Amino acid sequence: MTSAVLDELKWRGLLANSTDEEALAAALEAGPVTFYVGFDPTAPSLHFGHLVQLIVARHLQEAGHRPLMLVGGSTGQIGDPRDSGERTLNPKEVVAGWVERIRGQVEQYLDFDGPAAATVVNNLDWTGEMSVLDFLRDIGKHFPVNRMLARDVVRKRLDDGISFTEFSYVLLQSLDYLELHRRYGCSLQFGGSDQWGNITAGVELVRRADDARVHALATPLMTKADGTKFGKTEGGAVWLDPALTSPYAFHQFFLNAEDAKVVEYLKVFTRRSHEEIEELARQTAEQPHLRAAQKVLADDVTALVHSPQERDAAVAAASALFGRSDLRDLPGAVLAGVVAELGGAELPAADGMPSVVDVLKRSGVVASRGAARRAITEGGAxxxxxxxxxxxxxIGADDLLDGRFVIARRGKRTVGAVTLVDAP
Structure with missing residues (x-):
C-alpha cells in the first residue's frame, strides 16, 4: 500500500521515521485522518525548526486530513528534558501569554474552514482539571519506570540529577495523544525526530489505555552541512516573529544557505515542483556562484512566513545596502531590521554628531581610526x-536615515551601521 501524500513527504525529505509505514499509508488512503502536532510555548515565538512541522501539517491538510494544532499550555510550564540540564520554569502567566502568541502564528499556515478545517487545542484544558490522584492512577500506571529510565535523555541526566517534574514530562505528552484520540478520534501524531521517544510513548499509552492502534511519524531535524543543529539553544535562532528576527534577517538567513544543503531546504520549505527543484539543483552544481537556488529559497520562505510585501522589502534592502539602489527609499522599519542584523554600535546623540572616521570604526567596517583614514584616502569608504x-x-543631520541610522561601507562587501540614540 502506498499513499500519495506520504510519498510526497518522503520525496521532500520530511519523513525520518514511522511506527508502521505500510499501516499508516493504508490509513491515509482509506479516508480522512485526524492528526496532531504539538508546540510547547517555552519561548515567545516559534523558530524556523518549527516551520517544518507547520509545513507537514499543511501537506496533510491539503491531502484531505484534519489538523489538530496543539499549543502546550501545560507542557509548556514544564518543558521537555534537555541533555544540558534542568530547565528554569517560566511563570504561569508568561506561558499563558506565549500560548496566545504561538496560537496566532500557527493559525496563519492552515485552513480553518471546510471539511478538513484545522482546530487549535490547548492541553491545559484537560490537564488543568485533572487531579494528581487521577493522573497517577489513570496515566502513571501505564508507564514502567524501567522504560522511562532507559530513555536517552534521562540516562544522560541521571548522574547530574533530573527532577521528577522533567522525568514525568513524557507522561504529560502521552496524555495529550490519549485525550485527542478520545475527544477527536485523532489517530496520527507527528513531530521532530528528537521527540520520537515521547511520540511513541503516546502511541503505547493509547494502546494500553484504550486498546486502540494509532500511528506516528517523525520529521528529520534541520542541520547544517557539518551536522550541527539549528535552534534557539544553539545560538542565532531564526524566529518566525518579525519582532525577534526581522524579515530582512530572515531572508538573509536562507539566502546564505550552504550549497550542500540548499536543495534539501528547497524540498522542505517551498512548494516548488520536483522539476523546478531538479533544475535549481543542476544550476547549483554547474554555476554555484549565481546562487539561483538560494535566491528562490529565501524569496519563497520569506513570502510564506511574512508576506510577499515583506519579501520584496527584504530584497530591496539588500540591493540598497550594497549600492544598487537608494537607502533613503527604505521604510524605517526595514532600515531598523537591516541595522539590527548588521549589529552596529549605538552613539548618544547628546555627544554631538560623530565624525565619519568614528562611524567607520564604531560600525565595525574597519579595525581602527587609522584604518578608517586609509580607507577614505584610498577611495574605499x-x-x-x-x-x-x-x-x-x-556626519550631518541630513546623513541620518530615518532620523537615526548611518550605514557605513568599506569596499564592495564590508557593511556596518551605527544608530544615534535619542537623535534630534
Whole structure:
C-alpha cells in the first residue's frame, strides 16, 4: 500500500521515521485522518525548526486530513528534558501569554474552514482539571519506570540529577495523544525526530489505555552541512516573529544557505515542483556562484512566513545596502531590521554628531581610526553609499536615515551601521 501524500513527504525529505509505514499509508488512503502536532510555548515565538512541522501539517491538510494544532499550555510550564540540564520554569502567566502568541502564528499556515478545517487545542484544558490522584492512577500506571529510565535523555541526566517534574514530562505528552484520540478520534501524531521517544510513548499509552492502534511519524531535524543543529539553544535562532528576527534577517538567513544543503531546504520549505527543484539543483552544481537556488529559497520562505510585501522589502534592502539602489527609499522599519542584523554600535546623540572616521570604526567596517583614514584616502569608504573623500568629514543631520541610522561601507562587501540614540 502506498499513499500519495506520504510519498510526497518522503520525496521532500520530511519523513525520518514511522511506527508502521505500510499501516499508516493504508490509513491515509482509506479516508480522512485526524492528526496532531504539538508546540510547547517555552519561548515567545516559534523558530524556523518549527516551520517544518507547520509545513507537514499543511501537506496533510491539503491531502484531505484534519489538523489538530496543539499549543502546550501545560507542557509548556514544564518543558521537555534537555541533555544540558534542568530547565528554569517560566511563570504561569508568561506561558499563558506565549500560548496566545504561538496560537496566532500557527493559525496563519492552515485552513480553518471546510471539511478538513484545522482546530487549535490547548492541553491545559484537560490537564488543568485533572487531579494528581487521577493522573497517577489513570496515566502513571501505564508507564514502567524501567522504560522511562532507559530513555536517552534521562540516562544522560541521571548522574547530574533530573527532577521528577522533567522525568514525568513524557507522561504529560502521552496524555495529550490519549485525550485527542478520545475527544477527536485523532489517530496520527507527528513531530521532530528528537521527540520520537515521547511520540511513541503516546502511541503505547493509547494502546494500553484504550486498546486502540494509532500511528506516528517523525520529521528529520534541520542541520547544517557539518551536522550541527539549528535552534534557539544553539545560538542565532531564526524566529518566525518579525519582532525577534526581522524579515530582512530572515531572508538573509536562507539566502546564505550552504550549497550542500540548499536543495534539501528547497524540498522542505517551498512548494516548488520536483522539476523546478531538479533544475535549481543542476544550476547549483554547474554555476554555484549565481546562487539561483538560494535566491528562490529565501524569496519563497520569506513570502510564506511574512508576506510577499515583506519579501520584496527584504530584497530591496539588500540591493540598497550594497549600492544598487537608494537607502533613503527604505521604510524605517526595514532600515531598523537591516541595522539590527548588521549589529552596529549605538552613539548618544547628546555627544554631538560623530565624525565619519568614528562611524567607520564604531560600525565595525574597519579595525581602527587609522584604518578608517586609509580607507577614505584610498577611495574605499562610503556613508549611505556615498563615497567619502574628506578624512575630517563629520556626519550631518541630513546623513541620518530615518532620523537615526548611518550605514557605513568599506569596499564592495564590508557593511556596518551605527544608530544615534535619542537623535534630534
Amino acid at each position: 562610503y556613508i549611505n553609499n556615498v563615497k567619502v573623500a574628506d578624512v575630517d568629514a563629520v
